[in-house]
Amino acid sequence: MTQSLAxxxxxxxxxxxxxxxxxxxxxxxxxxxxxxxLCCLVGLAGIFSCVAGFxxxxxxxxxxxxPFGLPWLPMHLRLDALGAFFLLVIGSLVLPVAIYSQGxxxxxxxxTPLAIFLPLFILGMMGVVLSDDAFTFMLFWELMSxxxxxxxxxxxxxxxxxxxxxxxxxMAHMAGLLIMGSFATLYATSGSFEFSTMxxxxxxxxxxxxxxxxxxxxxxxxxxVVPMHGWLPDAHPVAPSNVSALMxxxxxKVAIFGFIRITWDLMGSGDFQWWWGALVLAxxxxxxxxxxxxxxxQHDLKRLLAYHSIENIGIILIGLGLAMLLAHFDHNxxxxxxxxxxxxxxxxxxxxxxxxxxxxxxxxxxxxxxNMEAMGGLIxxxxxxxxxxxVACISISALPPFNxxxxxxLIFQTALMAPQLGGALLTAIVPFSAAMxxxxxxxxxxxxxxxxxxxxxxxxxSNIAAxxxxxxxxxxxxxxxxxxxxxxxxxxxxxxxxxxxxxxxLLLHTSLTSAxxxxxxxxxxxxxxxxxxAAHASYSAPIILxxxxxxxxVAFWWLHPKGTTIxxxxxxxxxxxxxxxxxxxxxxxxxQPLRRIFxxxxxxxxxxxAERHEHPLLTTRVKYVVHVSDMAxxxxxxxxxxxxxxxxxAIRHEHQRGIHAxxxxxxxxxxxxxxxxx
Amino acid sequence: xxxxxxxQIIDGMAALTLLISFALLAQHRMLxxxxxxxxxxxxxxxxxxxxxxxxxxxxxxxxxxxxxxLKGLLLPWMLWRVIRKLHVHREVExxxxxxxxxxxxxxxxxxxxxxxxxxxxxxxxxTRNSMAIATACVLLSMLMMITRKKxxxxxxxxxxxxxxxxxxxxxxxxxxxxxxxIGIAFDVLIAxxxxxxxxxxxxxxxxxxxxxxxxxxxxxxxEDE
Numbered sequence: 054m055t056q057s058l059a060x061x062x063x064x065x066x067x068x069x070x071x072x073x074x075x076x077x078x079x080x081x082x083x084x085x086x087x088x089x090x091l092c093c094l095v096g097l098a099g100i101f102s103c104v105a106g107f108x109x110x111x112x113x114x115x116x117x118x119x120p121f122g123l124p125w126l127p128m129h130l131r132l133d134a135l136g137a138f139f140l141l142v143i144g145s146l147v148l149p150v151a152i153y154s155q156g157x158x159x160x161x162x163x164x165t166p167l168a169i170f171l172p173l174f175i176l177g178m179m180g181v182v183l184s185d186d187a188f189t190f191m192l193f194w195e196l197m198s199x200x201x202x203x204x205x206x207x208x209x210x211x212x213x214x215x216x217x218x219x220x221x222x223x224m225a226h227m228a229g230l231l232i233m234g235s236f237a238t239l240y241a242t243s244g245s246f247e248f249s250t251m252x253x254x255x256x257x258x259x260x261x262x263x264x265x266x267x268x269x270x271x272x273x274x275x276x277x278v279v280p281m282h283g284w285l286p287d288a289h290p291v292a293p294s295n296v297s298a299l300m301x302x303x304x305x306k307v308a309i310f311g312f313i314r315i316t317w318d319l320m321g322s323g324d325f326q327w328w329w330g331a332l333v334l335a336x337x338x339x340x341x342x343x344x345x346x347x348x349x350x351q352h353d354l355k356r357l358l359a360y361h362s363i364e365n366i367g368i369i370l371i372g373l374g375l376a377m378l379l380a381h382f383d384h385n386x387x388x389x390x391x392x393x394x395x396x397x398x399x400x401x402x403x404x405x406x407x408x409x410x411x412x413x414x415x416x417x418x419x420x421x422x423x424n425m426e427a428m429g430g431l432i433x434x435x436x437x438x439x440x441x442x443x444v445a446c447i448s449i450s451a452l453p454p455f456n457x458x459x460x461x462x463l464i465f466q467t468a469l470m471a472p473q474l475g476g477a478l479l480t481a482i483v484p485f486s487a488a489m490x491x492x493x494x495x496x497x498x499x500x501x502x503x504x505x506x507x508x509x510x511x512x513x514x515s516n517i518a519a520x521x522x523x524x525x526x527x528x529x530x531x532x533x534x535x536x537x538x539x540x541x542x543x544x545x546x547x548x549x550x551x552x553x554x555x556x557x558x559l560l561l562h563t564s565l566t567s568a569x570x571x572x573x574x575x576x577x578x579x580x581x582x583x584x585x586x587a588a589h590a591s592y593s594a595p596i597i598l599x600x601x602x603x604x605x606x607v608a609f610w611w612l613h614p615k616g617t618t619i620x621x622x623x624x625x626x627x628x629x630x631x632x633x634x635x636x637x638x639x640x641x642x643x644x645q646p647l648r649r650i651f652x653x654x655x656x657x658x659x660x661x662x663a664e665r666h667e668h669p670l671l672t673t674r675v676k677y678v679v680h681v682s683d684m685a686x687x688x689x690x691x692x693x694x695x696x697x698x699x700x701x702x703a704i705r706h707e708h709q710r711g712i713h714a715x716x717x718x719x720x721x722x723x724x725x726x727x728x729x730x731x
Numbered sequence: 732x733x734x735x736x737x738x739q740i741i742d743g744m745a746a747l748t749l750l751i752s753f754a755l756l757a758q759h760r761m762l763x764x765x766x767x768x769x770x771x772x773x774x775x776x777x778x779x780x781x782x783x784x785x786x787x788x789x790x791x792x793x794x795x796x797x798x799x800x801l802k803g804l805l806l807p808w809m810l811w812r813v814i815r816k817l818h819v820h821r822e823v824e825x826x827x828x829x830x831x832x833x834x835x836x837x838x839x840x841x842x843x844x845x846x847x848x849x850x851x852x853x854x855x856x857x858t859r860n861s862m863a864i865a866t867a868c869v870l871l872s873m874l875m876m877i878t879r880k881k882x883x884x885x886x887x888x889x890x891x892x893x894x895x896x897x898x899x900x901x902x903x904x905x906x907x908x909x910x911x912x913i914g915i916a917f918d919v920l921i922a923x924x925x926x927x928x929x930x931x932x933x934x935x936x937x938x939x940x941x942x943x944x945x946x947x948x949x950x951x952x953x954e955d956e
Contacts, residue, residue, distance in 0.1 A: 713877055
């Protein structure tokens with residue numbers, strides 16, 4: 054039992070959300086105070102988690118035995134480098150979301166359910182990363198799942214929200230079951246629920262593989278890895294935007310945390326088999342590409358972002374899979390690089406996806422719609438939101454100088470080093486997944502050109518977009534914090550990587566910063582990020598930023614020399630006297646070329662209808678409807694659903710038989726038991 | 732009375748009990764089912780008395796007397812009253828034809844003997860041979876509950892299961908502790924009283940005693956709601 058400042062602060066943040074969950078619902082009749090208290094306490098908890106995570110990473114954590122829990126198993130809590138890092142991720146998004154919520158929930162009628170379940174949801178996530186025995190882990194894990202179900206179904210007056218919530222709950226429980234199976238496998242070998250005993254236990258390769266597969270599918274379902282992603286594109290859009298920011302930004306990451314905890318920590322990198330890494334890599338590549346391909350065809354803003362979460366989880370898994378492969382082949386330093394890349398992308402995605410969902414929430418808040426086809430020209434009415442949204446768009450598209458570029462670049466560096474290490478297997482798999490990653494990156498950039506162009510640029514396509522107002526300063530501040538973090542993480546990676554480096558020190562006993570490896574990333578060398586060696590590749594974000602600013606300034610000065618005024622005139626319309634907002638490119642038309650290229654994957658359901666009233670050659674009106682459905686839903690979920698229903702019907706038929714059937718069942722059971730046990 | 736003689740008597744009674752179980756299964760008339768049930772109760776009381784005498788366990792005498800009064804006289808009389816008042820003493824309506832039922836019954840009996848054989852070797856009580864028979868009787872009584880349509884035959888089947896269990900208890904351990912014995916006896920009595928009440932209630936409400944009709948009425952009622 055060693056206690057430290059970091060651990061105490063993390064317990065304090067848990068306590069703060071518990072207080073929020075108890076105190077805020079009591080102020081049911083004073084909505085203003087209730088909202089202020091909720092946001093204040095949740096924000097405070099976010100600050101505490103940030104502090105605890107940071108100090109835990111820098112100065113080490115500790116462990117504590119709480120005096121409650123099961124009679125024979127008190128709660129074990131422990132803050133190590135891995136937990137501290139994810140606590141930092143949680144805190145860094147909870148704080149801005151809390152500030153954002155103060156504005157976003159202003160007109161919320163039913164605040165009390167949110168006041169109960171939002172703090173519980175955050176408590177669940179914090180508890181998962183702090184827990185040090187399987188029972189505590191599952192307890193907080195289920196708390197997280199169940200409370201987020203209530204948040205997803207917050208607007209339960211719409212039937213589709215209830216349906217999305219049901220699918221979410223179903224899949225969350227399946228995931229919970231699989232994870233429990235994984236813990237049960239570890240328990241069978243170690244004989245204890247405590248993580249410390251599980252770490253020491255030696256698993257046979259077969260049981261280790263079973264535990265890995267159970268954990269992989271369990272956490273993969275929760276993280277939204279293709280093809281277990283079915284719940285995600287439905288659940289994220291229907292939740293309130295502050296909640297979807299948290300769900301997409303950190304809940305998916307907690308699943309990644311669980312996966313790392315079981316495979317890297319409890320089983321240990323020594324147990325890795327080569328196909329584990331290959332499987333994770335394959336899952337990551339397929340998630341990255343199919344996530345972004347599906348995202349391209351969406352015109353519901355939040356649904357599009359939800360598909361991008363699948364893509365980014367895929368990118369994180371590509372990094373993790375590379376690290377697992379490299380660790381198996383005993384290239385621990387490169388494995389540490391892959392792990393750091395994955396973790397760096399984890400915090401990056403938490404920040405920019407949180408920001409994107411908050412931006413989408415701001416648009417939803419002022420237009421009342423999630424449909425991109427109804428928007429346009431919002432940059433004139435919501436300039437700040439547009440600017441902050443643009444930061445997130447650049448980050449997620451992995452363009453310098455923002456943070457997305459750094460982590461994807463690090464993953465590429467890991468992938469590019471892998472073939473030089475020999476081994477036919479690595480040489481075969483790794484370049485393929487690197488190509489997938491590159492494709493996903495390019496498509497993501499396309500997709501966000503579409504998002505930003507359709508939503509913020511051009512002319513308003515409807516009245517709701519024309520009458521939109523800028524959101525209040527609470528929401529803007531809430532969005533500005535992650536935007537600033539995106540820039541900082543993008544410009545100063547050489548300062549942040551040594552902080553994250555404590556995690557591979559814990560899991561791989563290797564460090565990228567120690568000089569023993571001869572390829573040190575030095576925190577004092579903030580200008581250059583050199584992951585392998587200077588001859589190989591290095592990246593200097595500050596110089597790039599400086600270059601961009603310089604080029605931009607020069608170009609602006611050259612185009613608009615001092616003294617000239619900007620001339621505004623009518624747009625050239627090819628000689629057509631009438632222009633209309635509907636003549637613009639919209640979300641559907643922008644993604645049409647890709648729909649053609651990938652038509653086998655999409656299998657779009659297209660309907661064209663032309664009205665010709667007066668003359669067969671004079672077309673008066675053309676209607677075009679296209680619907681792209683998720684292949685996984687059509688070919689995996691629906692068949693499973695049909696089979697389940699069919700079995701249920703058959704059982705129901707048996708179930709409604711007469712008393713004689715029941716007596717026969719009893720009789721048969723007695724005979725069977727006698728035959729088996731006698 | 733020598734030990735081997737007592738054992739032979741007990742084995743003979745056990746054989747009779749098995750025979751009665753078959754007889755219960757094969758009857759076509761409600762009243763004869765009841766008669767055989769009463770005979771089983773009386774035989775059970777006699778077995779308990781013989782075991783009590785030969786093993787010197789005096790508590791078993793009390794069991795024997797209770798069994799005689801309760802299972803030999805009271806329960807058959809109550810059921811007889813129900814049958815007479817409800818006019819159901821015509822035919823027992825089996826779900827399965829008797830030939831098939833008897834074949835299944837023989838199979839089940841063989842199965843019971845096969846199962847109990849390894850257990851019998853471990854016992855040194857003189858009643859050990861009766862354990863297989865008692866198990867067979869339990870299964871046969873359950874079979875009777877399954878294969879008959881009328882509710883009353885099912886209750887008789889249920890009570891026959893209880894009889895067989897009592898027999899098994901005597902066979903395996905020279906009877907359960909007296910307190911348990913008395914408790915079970917009262918449970919059975921109360922169960923029989925409740926069954927009796929239910930029969931009248933069912934008769935009043937559904938105007939039929941056939942289980943299929945009861946099911947149909949219940950399901951129909953569900954659909955109405």
